[in-house]
Amino acid sequence: MAPFTLAVDANSSFSLSSELSNKKMQNLQLEPKRFFASVNAREEKPFDFLRLLFEGVIAGGTAGVVVETALYPIDTIKTRLQAARGGGQIILKGLYSGLAGNLAGVLPASAVFVGVYEPAKQKLLRTFPENLSAVAHLTAGALGGMAASFIRVPTEVVKQRMQTGQFNSAPNAVRMIVAKEGFKGLYAGYGSFLLRDLPFDAIQFCIYEQLRLGYKLAAKRDLIQISSALTGAITTPLDVIKTRLMVQGSANQYKGIFDCVQTIVRDEGPSALLKGIGPTVMWIGIGGSIFFGVLEGTKRLLEQKRPENQARSKLE
Known part of the structure; x- marks a missing residue:
């Protein structure tokens, strides 16, 4: 039996190679340009809602408490600057006034925010095209903020009333606000809060996620701090309005957001809308770095504690 031979024509081989090269170039040309960092969530582990919810609640609550405790004095100075009408002197005593009551609200609020954000983000990343990951992050951030607002607003109202010296304890503040203004008094400035914080x-979370995907968070953490600080500076006027509406109490000096803006500009000048911009930039800039650092550290720790990961580490 004659031996089997395979004849290869050099011209045919070159022609086949050229066709494959042309097809590859066509595929590259057809691939859409991506203007945002992308992630293929469909190739990751199956969607585990309860696990993401649990880890998000723990990580978010931990990060929120650490940031509030570390930077509370800066936040108090900011609030007093924004609440002062005209050129009133700022008192620097009692900078931790209301911290305990504030933490009682910050813990569940931060837990709810991240607890909603993480599952929503993963679900949206599996729904949206890869090149629209930024839209998924924006939407998840807004959903998390909306869910947490029901806890954050009463917490902010009580905190800022105590920071400005209206009450000496959180329980007393809640009791007096409800007695004088009704339950709605705990949600004073809710509209301005949503206008600013959503x-x-x-x-903020979109920028954070995009930088994290594109450049690795550990290498570009300083850029996250700058972006957070710039966002805080831009939204300072909204923060001033929120503070004035929240601390006015039953006096009802301002009838709403637009009336508040008009009154401040008329009585104190446009520059009053930028009160506290220095502490705001410092608080949000440093706080953003601390929050995301603690958040990611806690998430990594919880991931290592998962049964499947512990079993894998034992085998290794």
């Missing part, structure tokens, strides 16, 4: 949360 876009802020969405933009």
Whole structure:
């Protein structure tokens, strides 16, 4: 039996190679340009809602408490600057006034925010095209902010009333606010809060996630701090309005957001809308770095504690 031979024509081989090269170039040309960092969530582990919810609640609550405790004095100075009408002197005593009551609200609020954000983010990343990951992050940030607002607003109202010296304890503040203004008094400035914090949360988390995907968070952490600080500076006027509406109490000096803006500009000048911009930039800039650092560290720790990962480490 004659031996089997395979004849290869050099011209045919070159022609086949050229066709494959042309097809590859066509595929590259057809591939859409991506203007945002992308992630293929469909190739990752199956969607585990309860696990993501649990780890998000723990990580978010831990990060929120650490940031509030570390930077509370800066936040108090900011609040007093924004609440002061005209050129009133700022008192620097009692900078930790209301911290305990504030932490009682910050813990569940931060837990709810991240607890909603993480599952929503993963679900949206599996729904949206890869090149629209930024839209998924924006949407998840807004959903997390909306869910947490029901806890954050009463917490902010009580905190800022105590920071400005209206009450000496959180329980007393809640009791007196409800007695004089009704339950709605705990949600004073809710509209201005959403106007400021929903876009802020969405933009901040979107920037954070995009930088994390594109450049690795550990290498570009300083850029996250700058982006957070710039966002805080831009939204300072909204923060001033929120503070004035929250601390006015039953006096009802301002009838709403637009009336508040008009009154401040008329009585104190446009520059009053930028009160506290220095502490705001410092608080949000440093706080953003601490928050995301603690958040990621806690998430990594919880991931290592998963049964499947512990079993894998034992085998190794």
